[in-house]
Amino acid sequence: MSEKYIHSVAINLQRCRGCIHCIRHCPTEAMRVRNGKSLIIPYRCIDCGECIRVCPYHAPFGFTHTLDSIAYLDNIVVIISPEFYSQFSTKYSVGDIQEAVRKVTNAKEVWDTTYAIYLLENALLDYVNSSHNLPLISTYCPAIIELIQVRFPTLIPNLSPFKSPIEIMGQIIREYWSKNYSNEKLNLVYITPCPALASYLKENKEEGVDFVIGIDNIYLRVKKELQENKSEILKLFYPKGILCGTLGGESQIFNEEEAISVGGIEKVVKVLEDLERNKIQEIKFLELRACEEGCVGGVLNPENYYLAKKRMHSIYKNLDKEKIENTNLLKDIAEVHISKIVRMSPISPRPIWKLDEDINKALKKMDEMKKILQILPGLDCGSCGAPTCASLAEDIVRGNAQVYDCIFLLKEKLWEMAKEMEELSRRSSSVILKRREEENEDQ
Template identity: 85%
Template sequence: MSERYIHSVAINLQRCRGCIHCIRHCPTEAMRVRNGKSLIIPYRCIDCGECIRVCPYHAPFGFTHTLDSIAYLENVVVIISPEFYSQFPTKYSIGDIQEAVRKATSAKEVWDTTYAIYLLESALLDYVNSSPNLPLISTYCPAIIELIQVRFPTLIPNLAPFKSPVEIMSQIIREHWQKDHPGEGLNLVYITPCPALASYLKEIKEDTVEFIIGIDNIYLKVKKELQEANLGVQKLFYPKGILTGTLGGEAQIFNEEEAISVGGIDKILRVLEDLERNKIQDVKFLELRACEEGCVGGVLNPESYYLAKKRIYSIYKALNKGKIENSDLLKDLSEMHISRIVRTSPISPRPVWKLDEDISKALKKMDEMKRILEILPGLDCGSCGSPTCASLAEDIVRGNAQIYDCIFLLKEKLWEMAKEMEELSRRSSSVILKRRSEDNEGQ
């Protein structure tokens, strides 16, 4: 593979015990165990964080920036997502949490993505009514986009063509910064609940954020600032947008029978398989989130997603039931043309199945894979370090494994060798006894 991928999931090899939890739960078969340690196949990984979630030894981790990495920066502006508010008790207001983030990061300003969500709501409604490819699949979760690129490329036309809320907010913030601070530079920092968002922002070409910090890397610092009771003033905020931090929040703009909300990789795989087989009818919108209960379940969130979800709804009920303030900023947003929130680069399939650039060599390798699969037991046990027998056959063809990594074939081979050794030993003993007998007769 010649493509380069920037990922935000890494493996701490000192913690890794070589168990197979990660390879059995990875939705794209990106994990392997070789020489007693886990490794990630870059062109397959979608940074969903399932390996982080299931590893009992905490070997996989989200690789993001830290507070120390932005300590030297000037003109820092921080962007947070709605689920960030759910990590703290509801006794703290939106303004309190924003002020605590500002102090923890020494930022000039703190914004959230609810304004971008306000824009996306009307754009989604308009696009659904004109799109020939229904149901429309949300592009809110980058892990879902990559999952479709890797495993369901035929569904790419169903993906919504809009930028993520973070990209849209980055654009808005930069424009307002230039109005208020002409000629001054700006450093945008995003606090992310998951590695998928971090990887997505690193890979896109557009000018968005320069630094991405995991919520787990800033949580304790913000919590400390909150406990010191430095009350903040709430910035302009779209209350209804906070619901997108949990499952069902994005689909709320549609009628109940028009939209389906699904969270969790295992469930999403079944939904996408049904969609590919044309089993999902009369549905306009699919809100899919890689994490259970949506972004509140992000693997970089310290709090339980059950508690975080309850907090999200509690905050929303206290915020004027979804009304937005009449402000100059709202006027600017309302006049923002929809073309500015549409993706500038198309979403393309990820060629994970390409065995060779040369088509004739690739066909030979496919034939070799078939022959190897006929030899393998077909148990998909994962003991070889590959998730399935098919993936082991692929690894063998690519030169990354060997046939006797399969413990069942190895056991058979060792049994045959043991029988051969036993037969050789029996024959050797017969020859020795015969020679001794001949020697005795000669004496």
């Protein structure tokens, strides 16, 4: 594998105990345990954060920028996603939270992604009503995009052709900045709820952001800075878009029988398997999220996601929607044409099963894998450090493991060696006894 991948999940080896929680829950078999420590296979990892969620020793972690890494910058504009608001008590308004973020980051302006969600809603409705390639799969969650690239490449044509809200918002802000501050360099910062978004934005910088900070890296500072002033919302804001931080928020524009909303990577995998088998019909839109309850369940969010979901709906309910719609700022932003929110580069499959660049060598390795699988027990216990016997066989032909990493084969081998040692010991004893008898007879 010569491809380079950017990831935002790393392993703290000092904390890792070599347990197999991570390899059991990884949806793409990207985790291994070797020499008593976990490691990540880059070309398989989709940064969903399940390893972070399930590890009892907190060894995996999300690797993003910190406040210190942007402290030296000027002309900072911060973008926050809707679920960020749910991390704080509802006694604070949306404007209060934006103002606290502005102070903590020393930003000139603070935006969120709700306006981009407004644009996406209209585009999705038009596309679904005119497309025959249904159901359309949301590209809101980058972990889902990568999951489909790795495990379900036949479903790539079903993915939405539109950019994510953060990409759209980044493009809008850059255009706005170039109009109003053409002589000053913009530093765009996004506060993310998950490592998948961080990795996605690092890989797609053309219209994206310059720095990505995890919510966990800024949460306490913002909480300390918060004041209950009922501050005005700082920038363009679409009230309904705030619900996209929770599961079901994106599909609310469709009728109930037209859309399905599913959260949690294991549940999503089952839905995608059913879709591949043509078991899901008469559905126009699939809102799929790697995290339970949607982005409020992101692994970089400090707050409990059920509590965050309640807060999100409470915030929306208490917004003065009419006042917001009448006083929205930045009316000078030109209408965003549909072409600006369409994804320019196609989404391609990720070839995780490419065993060798040479097709003949790859076929030979596949034959080796089949032979190895025939001698492996097929229990998929994970004790070898690989999630399944098939993945161990793959690791062996790639040169990253050996057959006796399987404890069952190792046990059989040790048993055979013990029997051989016993037989050798018996023969040696009989020879020694015979020689002693011969020596006694000579005397």
